[in-house]
Amino acid sequence: MNEKKWYALYTRARSEKKVLLELNYAGIDAYLPLITHVRQWSDRKKKVEEPLFRCYIFVHIQEDEFYKTLNLPGAIRFISFENKAVAIPEKQIEAIRYFVNDPEGLSENNQLLSEGQLVKVKSGPMEGLIGRLIRYKNKFRLLVLIEAIGQTITLNIPRSRVDVVK
Numbered sequence: 001m002n003e004k005k006w007y008a009l010y011t012r013a014r015s016e017k018k019v020l021l022e023l024n025y026a027g028i029d030a031y032l033p034l035i036t037h038v039r040q041w042s043d044r045k046k047k048v049e050e051p052l053f054r055c056y057i058f059v060h061i062q063e064d065e066f067y068k069t070l071n072l073p074g075a076i077r078f079i080s081f082e083n084k085a086v087a088i089p090e091k092q093i094e095a096i097r098y099f100v101n102d103p104e105g106l107s108e109n110n111q112l113l114s115e116g117q118l119v120k121v122k123s124g125p126m127e128g129l130i131g132r133l134i135r136y137k138n139k140f141r142l143l144v145l146i147e148a149i150g151q152t153i154t155l156n157i158p159r160s161r162v163d164v165v166k
Helices: 016-025 063-070 090-101
Strands: 005-011 029-031 034-040 045-051 056-061 075-078 118-121 130-136 141-148 151-158 162-164
Touching: 005 016, 005 090, 016 029, 016 056, 029 090, 056 063, 063 075
Parallel strands: none
Antiparallel strands: 005 056, 005 075, 029 056, 034 045, 118 130, 118 162, 130 141, 141 151
């Protein structure tokens, strides 16, 4: 049977939202994960929504809808392997939805940190690791240097998931 699966559709640069509108208009189930950033210009600050993955939209379609999808303005091709579109597991789409909607990942923590300070990861897959704060990537994310078995790795961690080591 020809069942619906998720596929990643590659789009023209900066056309993700336009392609999403075209997909919706054509009756095609699509998902564009968006994250909100605060952009600073010389005269103002503004919240803007940007795609989590530039130039990609996820579509939930049957194989016989490939042609219809690719004929929409701004759609370029499906992500494929050996010239066959690769289906994306439902669990991965759900993980992306969770990440985008995770209030803890984007919440603000008022505890002030300074570069060089030791921090401990308090939740997530790296829970328990202790590292040194290299710098703030932005208001909500940190770059933390973790030293283990003589190697160092740099992690991009949400600010809300670390505490100062006392």
